[in-house]
Amino acid sequence: MRSGCAGHREGILASGPAWPSADATNAPGTLHSSTEPWQSGSWPARRPDIRSNAGMRRGTAQAGARSDQLHRIAGRRRSTLRQRAAAPLGARHPRLRSRIAGRAWVLAEIQNGSRSSKGKDSGGWWNSIERSIGMLATMATLAVAAFTWVSITQVRDDQAITREGQITDRYNAAIENLGSDSADVRLGGIYALVRIMQDSARDQPTITNVLSSYVRAHARKTNSSTGKPTTSPSTDVAAALRAVCLRDTADDAPFDPLPDLHGADLSGADLDGVNRGAVYAQLTSANLSSTAWRGARLTFAAFDFADMEHADLSRAYLFTADFTGTRLRDAHLEHADLTFASFSNADMRGAHLRGANMTNARLQSDSAIGEAADLQGADLRGADLTDSDVSVQQILSARIDDSTKLPAPVARNPAVKARAVSRPR
Numbered sequence: 515m516r517s518g519c520a521g522h523r524e525g526i527l528a529s530g531p532a533w534p535s536a537d538a539t540n541a542p543g544t545l546h547s548s549t550e551p552w553q554s555g556s557w558p559a560r561r562p563d564i565r566s567n568a569g570m571r572r573g574t575a576q577a578g579a580r581s582d583q584l585h586r587i588a589g590r591r592r593s594t595l596r597q598r599a600a601a602p603l604g605a606r607h608p609r610l611r612s613r614i615a616g617r618a619w620v621l622a623e624i625q626n627g628s629r630s631s632k633g634k635d636s637g638g639w640w641n642s643i644e645r646s647i648g649m650l651a652t653m654a655t656l657a658v659a660a661f662t663w664v665s666i667t668q669v670r671d672d673q674a675i676t677r678e679g680q681i682t683d684r685y686n687a688a689i690e691n692l693g694s695d696s697a698d699v700r701l702g703g704i705y706a707l708v709r710i711m712q713d714s715a716r717d718q719p720t721i722t723n724v725l726s727s728y729v730r731a732h733a734r735k736t737n738s739s740t741g742k743p744t745t746s747p748s749t750d751v752a753a754a755l756r757a758v759c760l761r762d763t764a765d766d767a768p769f770d771p772l773p774d775l776h777g778a779d780l781s782g783a784d785l786d787g788v789n790r791g792a793v794y795a796q797l798t799s800a801n802l803s804s805t806a807w808r809g810a811r812l813t814f815a816a817f818d819f820a821d822m823e824h825a826d827l828s829r830a831y832l833f834t835a836d837f838t839g840t841r842l843r844d845a846h847l848e849h850a851d852l853t854f855a856s857f858s859n860a861d862m863r864g865a866h867l868r869g870a871n872m873t874n875a876r877l878q879s880d881s882a883i884g885e886a887a888d889l890q891g892a893d894l895r896g897a898d899l900t901d902s903d904v905s906v907q908q909i910l911s912a913r914i915d916d917s918t919k920l921p922a923p924v925a926r927n928p929a930v931k932a933r934a935v936s937r938p939r
Contacts, residue, residue, distance in 0.1 A: 681714050685721075692728060700750045704728070708757045715765040722761060725754040726773040733779040746782035755780065759788040759795070759810075775800055781821075785810060828866075838880070856880070857887040865889075869896040878903045894918050906930060 684706060691703025704725065711721040733751050747755065758773040776798040783802075788810040795815045803823045811831045818838040828848040835855045842862045849869040856876045877887040886905065889912040898919040906927050909920065916934050924930055 681710060681717065684710055685717070689724070692724075697748065697750055701753055704750060704753050704757065711757075711761065718761060718765045722758055722766075722773055725758050726775055729754050729758070729773075729775055729780075730778045746784070747780060752783060755783055756785070759785055763793055780805055788812075859884045860887045862887050862892050863890045865892045867897050868893050870894075870898070872897055872899045872902055875899065875902045875904075877908060878905070909933075 688703045688706035688710065691699050691706065694700055694703070707721045707725060711718045729747075729751055732754075733747055746752070755775075758775075774796045776796050777800060778797075779801040781801045781803045782805065784806045786806050786808045788807065793811060793813045793815070795812065797820050798816050798818050800817075800820045802817070802825050803821050805822070805825045807825065807827045807830050809829050809831075810827070812827075812835055813831060813833045814835070815832070816836045817840045818836050819840065821841050822845050823841055823843045824845065825842075826846045827850055828846045830847075830850045832850055832852050832855055835852070837855060837857050837860045839859045840857075840861070842857075842860055842865045844864045844866070845862075846866045847870050848866055850867075850871070852870055852872045852875055854874045854876075855872070858876060858878065858880045877889070879885050886908060889904075889908045892912045894909075894912045895915045896917045900919050900921065902921060904921065904924060906924055906929065909924055909930050910933060914920075914930075914934050918934065920930065
């Protein structure tokens with residue numbers, strides 16, 4: 515059909531009249547007849563649609579049917595072109611395939627990047643919310659902990675203040691009881707002070723001084739009811755004395771000379787087994803006759819010028835104790851530790867020192883006016899006087915045997931040797 519239309523078109527152009535110009539056609543005064551231009555021999559201003567009419571007369575039924583047919587064919591072609599699927603990559607040119615594949619990869623990367631960026635943005639937003647919530651929870655926890663700590667501290671301070679007030683009230687009540695005329699009330703006050711001393715370590719030095727003063731003031735040589743000399747302290751004095759001597763010295767101030775019992779009449783007191791409570795005890799000029807200190811720890815205790823006649827200090831620990839001018843007649847010091855003890859001007863006549871450790875003991879006078887310790891009749895059998903300053907005269911006046919350990923210069927003395935062998939055990 516296309517070849518027929520083309521031949522018809524060429525025939526018309528070869529045989530027909532020339533195409534009139536616009537001036538000739540549109541010239542004024544030109545008359546247009548109702549006849550067809552093909553009949554009048556003149557061309558219209560617009561070329562006829564040869565593909566639509568194909569030489570057919572316009573307006574005829576055949577020309578209209580042909581036009582409709584051509585429009586339907588063109589519509590189907592356009593629809594077919596729109597619906598035609600793209601050829602697979604394998605059927606295309608290699609260069610075209612690589613170009614299309616590259617574009618597809620770029621598009622895929624862009625799409626994946628957009629998706630991942632969206633995921634990251636949404637994930638970062640959610641993570642920010644979670645971090646914010648975690649920080650708020652942490653801050654709330656810290657605030658609660660701080661509030662709890664402040665509350666606990668405040669409660670503890672309030673309790674400490676209340677406790678101090680209670681201790682003060684108890685202390686005042688106990689002191690009032692000590693001034694009572696009744697011995698039972700005084701005894702109750704002493705035990706109340708002992709309990710306070712156990713509950714409050716910071717008040718122990720004060721209470722120790724109070725009880726020591728009580729002992730010094732209430733220890734009498736005579737019984738107030740009978741007027742006769744007492745053989746032992748009264749019940750309240752003995753309780754105060756034992757409370758002082760049995761205290762826990764770990765709460766004492768360093769090198770604090772406690773307790774201070776100087777001049778107290780403690781004759782006949784029973785202080786057996788006192789453990790560390792009498793360390794640094796000040797017993798200067800005290801009456802300690804017939805007192806019992808068996809196994810007591812009396813380190814650095816001061817017994818100078820005290821009366822300790824018939825006192826029992828056997829197996830006591832008396833390291834560096836001061837017995838200057840002390841009366842120790844017939845005192846029992848068997849197996850006592852008297853290392854570095856001082857006995858200058860002490861009356862030790864008849865003292866029982868058998869098996870005692872008197873290493874580095876000082877038995878001579880510390881001054882020009884003083885005198886050496888008097889060991890007349892003292893029992894030194896089995897005693898250890900190594901490195902002490904005992905003299906030959908003192909040894910010859912005491913009882914010794916071959917088990918007595920003496921300083922080398924004294925042991926080499928012939929008279930001392932003879933006395934150690936001849937003296938019966």
